[in-house]
Amino acid sequence: MIEPDQEARIAFFFCQRLDPGQDKNRRSLEMEFGPSVVFYPMPCGGRVETIHLLRALEGGADRVVVITCPRGQCRYGEGNLRAQKRLKYAKNLVHEIGLEPERLEFRAVPLVSASRIDEIIRPILLEPWNLGPSPLRRVPRKR
Amino acid sequence: MITAVRKPFCEIREMVAPYESLLVVGCATCVAECASGGEKEVAILSSQLRMDATLRGKKLEVGETTLDRQCVYEFIDRLSPLVGKYEAILSLACGAGVQAFSEIFPEAIVLPGLDTTFLGQTREAGLWLENCRGCGSCKLQWFASICPIARCAKRLLNGPCGGSKGGQCEVDPQVPCAWNMIVERLRKFGKLELLEDIYPPCDWSLAQGRGPRKIQREDQAIETI
Amino acid sequence: MRPFSHLQRVLESGAFAVTSECGPPKGADPLSLVKKASLLKGYVDAINVTDNQTAVVRLCSLASCAILRRMGLDAVVQITTRDRNRVALQSDLLGASALGIRNVLCLSGDHVCFGNEPGAMAVFDLDSIQLLDVARKMRDQGILCSGDSLTSPPKFFIGAVENPFADPMDFRVRRLEKKVKAGAQFIQTQCVYNVHRFREWMGRVRDRGLDDRVHILAGVTPLKSGKMAIYMRDKVAGMDVPEEVVRRMSSLPVKDQRAEGIKIAVETIEALREIPGVRGVHLMAIEWEEVVPEVVTRAGLLPRPSPQEELEEELEKCLPNTA
Numbered sequence: 001m002i003e004p005d006q007e008a009r010i011a012f013f014f015c016q017r018l019d020p021g022q023d024k025n026r027r028s029l030e031m032e033f034g035p036s037v038v039f040y041p042m043p044c045g046g047r048v049e050t051i052h053l054l055r056a057l058e059g060g061a062d063r064v065v066v067i068t069c070p071r072g073q074c075r076y077g078e079g080n081l082r083a084q085k086r087l088k089y090a091k092n093l094v095h096e097i098g099l100e101p102e103r104l105e106f107r108a109v110p111l112v113s114a115s116r117i118d119e120i121i122r123p124i125l126l127e128p129w130n131l132g133p134s135p136l137r138r139v140p141r142k143r
Numbered sequence: 144m145i146t147a148v149r150k151p152f153c154e155i156r157e158m159v160a161p162y163e164s165l166l167v168v169g170c171a172t173c174v175a176e177c178a179s180g181g182e183k184e185v186a187i188l189s190s191q192l193r194m195d196a197t198l199r200g201k202k203l204e205v206g207e208t209t210l211d212r213q214c215v216y217e218f219i220d221r222l223s224p225l226v227g228k229y230e231a232i233l234s235l236a237c238g239a240g241v242q243a244f245s246e247i248f249p250e251a252i253v254l255p256g257l258d259t260t261f262l263g264q265t266r267e268a269g270l271w272l273e274n275c276r277g278c279g280s281c282k283l284q285w286f287a288s289i290c291p292i293a294r295c296a297k298r299l300l301n302g303p304c305g306g307s308k309g310g311q312c313e314v315d316p317q318v319p320c321a322w323n324m325i326v327e328r329l330r331k332f333g334k335l336e337l338l339e340d341i342y343p344p345c346d347w348s349l350a351q352g353r354g355p356r357k358i359q360r361e362d363q364a365i366e367t368i
Numbered sequence: 369m370r371p372f373s374h375l376q377r378v379l380e381s382g383a384f385a386v387t388s389e390c391g392p393p394k395g396a397d398p399l400s401l402v403k404k405a406s407l408l409k410g411y412v413d414a415i416n417v418t419d420n421q422t423a424v425v426r427l428c429s430l431a432s433c434a435i436l437r438r439m440g441l442d443a444v445v446q447i448t449t450r451d452r453n454r455v456a457l458q459s460d461l462l463g464a465s466a467l468g469i470r471n472v473l474c475l476s477g478d479h480v481c482f483g484n485e486p487g488a489m490a491v492f493d494l495d496s497i498q499l500l501d502v503a504r505k506m507r508d509q510g511i512l513c514s515g516d517s518l519t520s521p522p523k524f525f526i527g528a529v530e531n532p533f534a535d536p537m538d539f540r541v542r543r544l545e546k547k548v549k550a551g552a553q554f555i556q557t558q559c560v561y562n563v564h565r566f567r568e569w570m571g572r573v574r575d576r577g578l579d580d581r582v583h584i585l586a587g588v589t590p591l592k593s594g595k596m597a598i599y600m601r602d603k604v605a606g607m608d609v610p611e612e613v614v615r616r617m618s619s620l621p622v623k624d625q626r627a628e629g630i631k632i633a634v635e636t637i638e639a640l641r642e643i644p645g646v647r648g649v650h651l652m653a654i655e656w657e658e659v660v661p662e663v664v665t666r667a668g669l670l671p672r673p674s675p676q677e678e679l680e681e682e683l684e685k686c687l688p689n690t691a
Contacts, residue, residue: 301497305531313605
């Protein structure tokens with residue numbers, strides 16, 4: 001669980017089609033969790049590339065989550081499947097350099113799911129997550 | 144295209160260990176097609192190298208660039224302003240590109256990031272298959288466009304051997320028996336009689352040359368005045 | 369033309385020939401080879417020595433055959449194209465003839481990946497059919513593959529292998545014809561368990577008139593156990609082991625399986641003898657050479673024709689004087 005005053009940083013790549021009002025709806029999360037949570041809306045989960053995930057980690061993310069439309073529901077066919085494959089590949093690449101592959105997560109929302117992005121993401125932010133800050137971060141944790 | 148695969152990361156890490164600045168140079172032709180050395184792969188490997196260096200407490204600056212083709216002097220030349228700024232170059236081209244690059248910049252340390260594998264085709268997304276061995280004397284017209292030199296494990300020109308089973312090669316059951324395919328295709332075209340005569344021994348001198356082979360074309364050469 | 373070897377003489381006389389094979393050791397001491405060959409003497413007309421079979425490095429067939437010659441046996445040197453280019457192949461053919469080894473079996477060979485030197489370069493400069501052609505031209509025209517002349521032509525009886533059970537089935541007879549055209553005078557087939565299917569294949573062979581042009585020796589391998597039958601059926605490429613055979617072997621207690629294997633081998637030979645066009649049998653008793661005398665005896669194949677003196681004297685002269 002990430003408290004607002006901790007420095008753990010999370011990057012969310014998500015498909016805009018999950019919530020056409022995402023631009024407005026994610027504001028509440030941004031205000032509550034501050035700059036430690038970053039959002040990358042994508043026109044489709046399939047637009048997420050392996051390099052995006054690596055760069056997110058390189059840029060200091062402790063955790064990177066890719067959220068797509070439900071399986072079988074991708075507007076463009078297999079965008080969500082591609083995202084899943086690329087994330088799996090990224091896990092291997094991350095493992096090669098000695099970083100925990102678990103820092104990358106793929107979630108396709110269930111068929112019956114919340115329709116607002118903040119309602120989809122809030123539970124993820126509140127669930128227990130215990131990998132701690134990424135070893136890449138040199139900045140010491142604030143007390 | 145010429146296919147290649149990225150070297151294991153630990154091998155690359157060891158190769159670049161002595162250097163604090165590195166220019167990763169990709170190639171947008173063959174190796175981009177087989178997803179091992181194109182612009183995307185340059186970005187990915189560079190990101191990995193930087194993160195890896197951070198994790199190990201090492202100083203490493205990584206530059207990224209990609210050439211249209213790394214085997215042609217005209218394209219390589221364009222990097223003149225950049226090359227001297229880095230301690231070493233990590234080339235993500237095939238062996239031809241790595242060497243061509245090194246010739247244009249003989250003072251630079253040029254390291255190979257890929258293991259060059261074979262000449263082949265993209266059968267479908269994510270699947271590349273060898274189909275040519277550059278024998279220097281194409282015989283595809285005799286074998287219904289299926290090359291026995293590249294695709295038969297024993298290079299038989301009068302195949303099949305006794306190990307062909309269920310249309311698969313005895314050496315690798317995942318691989319179709321090239322001769323089975325040749326016979327079927329010739330049968331389809333009503334040309335099985337092409338196989339009646341003994342196909343004579345290959346002239347391998349065209350394939351192996353006297354050392355590295357060369358093609359020279361006067362009509363293509365540029366005379367400098 | 370006078371026969372070059374005892375095997376050729378036997379086949380051309382119309383007698384039913386018997387050949388067998390010995391596997392050479394994985395070392396420099398030929399004793400085991402000599403022992404195996406001694407067991408076979410008098411029961412077979414000629415003995416093959418395999419050539420780095422399954423790409424496992426062994427005492428080479430050529431040297432092994434020379435040793436067999438010293439024992440007064442007619443040897444068949446097996447030559448694969450996997451390990452040697454045409455320079456070496458032609459050189460070895462000359463060597464075989466010079467040593468009095470007068471039967472040559474031309475094969476492509478198993479791929480290096482199966483052997484104990486998987487990193488070796490697989491040569492395959494020629495394939496088996498091209499090798500047959502080369503051997504024939506060396507013998508009959510005294511020329512090399514390139515057309516260059518030899519000072520003296522080699523003499524040998526040329527053979528090849530064929531697998532009636534491999535794919536593509538219907539193409540196999542055409543391939544046999546190609547081998548005959550290239551120079552094959554005798555054929556040793558892959559071992560037969562499915563006599564019915566082999567009979568069909570022989571029918572097609574006869575339809576093309578090949579039985580008049582080449583001597584076919586059907587392969588027979590006695591099964592040692594039910595496990596072996598299952599292994600042959602499932603793991604060996606190009607092998608057809610009918611369920612009936614597997615059942616016969618596997619349904620017996622282990623101690624009785626060998627005897628059944630021998631029985632099946634004898635029955636198979638008897639059935640094969642009945643097929644027109646089958647001129648002999650090639651017994652491949654892998655690591656079980658001692659069973660050959662029993663099989664040959666029970667199949668009624670004794671006595672074997674004795675070697676012709678004139679031929680033997682000529683071949684004697686080829687051997688270097690031994691201590």
